[in-house]
Amino acid sequence: MTVRPLVLLDLDGTLTDSAPGIVASARVAYAALGLPVPDDATLRTFVGPPLVGSFRAHGVPEARIGQAITAYRAEFAARGMWDNSVFEGIPAALAELRAAGATLLIATSKPTVYAVPIAERFGLAAAVDGVFGAPADLVASDKASVIAAALASLPAVDSRHALMVGDREHDVAGARAHGIDTLGAAWGYAPDGELERAGVVGIVGRPDELAAAVLARLSAA
Numbered sequence: 609m610t611v612r613p614l615v616l617l618d619l620d621g622t623l624t625d626s627a628p629g630i631v632a633s634a635r636v637a638y639a640a641l642g643l644p645v646p647d648d649a650t651l652r653t654f655v656g657p658p659l660v661g662s663f664r665a666h667g668v669p670e671a672r673i674g675q676a677i678t679a680y681r682a683e684f685a686a687r688g689m690w691d692n693s694v695f696e697g698i699p700a701a702l703a704e705l706r707a708a709g710a711t712l713l714i715a716t717s718k719p720t721v722y723a724v725p726i727a728e729r730f731g732l733a734a735a736v737d738g739v740f741g742a743p744a745d746l747v748a749s750d751k752a753s754v755i756a757a758a759l760a761s762l763p764a765v766d767s768r769h770a771l772m773v774g775d776r777e778h779d780v781a782g783a784r785a786h787g788i789d790t791l792g793a794a795w796g797y798a799p800d801g802e803l804e805r806a807g808v809v810g811i812v813g814r815p816d817e818l819a820a821a822v823l824a825r826l827s828a829a
Contacts, residue, residue, distance in 0.1 A: 751782025
């Protein structure tokens with residue numbers, strides 16, 4: 609029986625250039641709490657990882673993290689989530705992977721209540737087989753738990769025929785928890801060297817190279 613390969617896809621920084629809306633929403637959250645606003649380079653690190661850890665790491669007291677997330681999400685839902693765009697070359701890459709027989713699932717740390725409408729608005733939902741995000745509550749949800757939900761939606765998955773594509777170290781760690789390798793997306797938001805240190809099995813330079821790189825890796829498994 610032919611095994612249908614599985615490709616797990618991060619959203620922010622991998623499929624979409626979502627930094628403008630995320631940075632703006634984080635800036636509003638700090639201002640709403642009366643806290644010093646980090647510089648833009650720091651705010652860009654909020655793209656990808658769960659918000660709880662980002663606010664904790666950048667000056668928000670533990671007791672006020674819930675307030676920060678509430679303020680962030682109010683701005684994000686009103687404006688920030690739509691200040692976004694699909695990277696050029698991604699639609700063609702997804703179409704090529706689907707034509708090759710791969711199952712495509714978006715697995716993002718962004719809450720599902722935002723991830724699904726974004727995927728629908730920007731034409732990604734129709735290009736993949738499912739969209740999986742984090743819970744909507746304020747509890748930190750790591751990438752491994754999101755990937756677990758995605759994997760549970762399928763009858764059975766052989767990790768040798770599965771691959772994660774992401775742009776940050778938490779994508780690599782989340783996939784590794786399930787025995788799945790990760791290809792890094794060089795066009796995303798990782799600081800220099802982060803993906804290599806995290807242990808990606810390769811780095812793809814451009815979206816238009818993505819399908820070929822994924823298929824080559826899966827065929828070598």
